[in-house]
Amino acid sequence: MGLIIRSSAIHAAGCYTTTPIGKGVLVAEYDGPRLTKREADTAYEESPITYLFGIGDGSTVIDGHSMAMFINHSCDPNCETEELQGRVWIRAIRDIAAGEEITYDYCLYDGGDDEAICNCGAPQCRGTMYSPQESKKRRRKTLSNKRQQAAPRGRRTAQQGRR
């Protein structure tokens, strides 16, 4: 198996295989130093780009420092991630041809203000790299924020009208 990093249509750089990969094969390990959630939040507070991968109950994150950090998200991926005894692997969920870009569904959560817009180009693209559950939650939050913003504006208008 040969993995290479080169420019990708999905994002700046992507991870490609130079040889065919059979379904079920472990393609790469998402490896890197382990940080607590708090350490990671402090270290990357100001950083728009992070390569953090939450494991277990999410209180520990892997700070990606391997080939796997270049693997892009897709809403129609050819791999999935699997946690085995505290290590995270990228496993092929279908046969992958030589030259194909390796992808998995990021299922992001905890992204702050980041929209995490998806450009994967899959017909069933959900438009975001957040997990379906998280993006539902975020949509609700956006709606309630809008309602909160709308209320004071409405009151101001009413006061101005009285003057």
Ligand SMILES: [Zn+2]
């Ligand atoms: Zn997508």
